[in-house]
């Protein structure tokens with residue numbers, strides 16, 4: 001899987017060389033390239049923004065640098081196997097299903113906007129050539145797309161075979177289908193007693209059936225309290 005990031009802050013993506021994702025890069029499972037969008041500017045000030053047509057506050061990112069970056073990175077031929085992900089506050093909510101779908105992609109280009117966003121014709125042009133996903137990380141306002149791209153990257157890449165040391169853990173996670181889409185049960189480790197708090201006895205019983213039942217009950221109760229929207233049969 002090749003991941004490209006178009007951004008005016010490429011250093012944001014230096015962190016992808018650390019930890020699990022770093023190992024995935026070292027193992028050749030993932031190939032990561034961050035690009036400074038100003039590479040595709042030609043004026044003395046390396047300008048990437050301009051005033052919004054129709055007025056309004058702030059600035060909008062000019063289309064030209066994006067178009068020239070696409071030309072260099074992707075060429076002009078349409079290829080639906082290339083996924084262009086555009087983090088945006090107006091995007092559809094990024095969910096685990098999106099991460100699962102994108103984890104099968106061979107190529108993903110993240111377009112990280114700043115200011116008040118990217119000239120919409122960039123999205124229109126990209127949509128004519130590649131598979132475009134306008135996605136939002138959540139219902140809060142960020143200053144740009146980089147943090148969202150990092151979060152989406154981690155959610156996507158951890159699902160790629162060979163990236164996680166223990167793939168079985170994927171099936172027990174919140175939002176995973178194996179967990180019936182419920183929130184994850186509470187987890188514990190040693191010591192059995194810590195500052196007056198004990199590990200639930202059932203987890204120390206060694207009775208796998210009782211443990212599985214307790215975990216299912218905990219997941220359902222937690223989901224009922226915090227995310228009733230995830231419960232399908234109530």
Ligand SMILES: N#Cc1c(-c2ccc3ccn(Cc4ccc(CN5CCOCC5)cc4)c3c2)n[nH]c1N
Nearest residue numbers: 087088113114136137138140141142143144145148
């Ligand atoms: N993913 C994700 C995100 C982002 C995100 C992603 C990409 C960019 C690029 C620029 N920004 C800043 C920005 C903030 C607010 C607004 C809304 N405007 C409406 C009209 O009035 C002015 C304001 C636009 C642009 C971004 C924010 N925020 N929250 C998420 N979950």
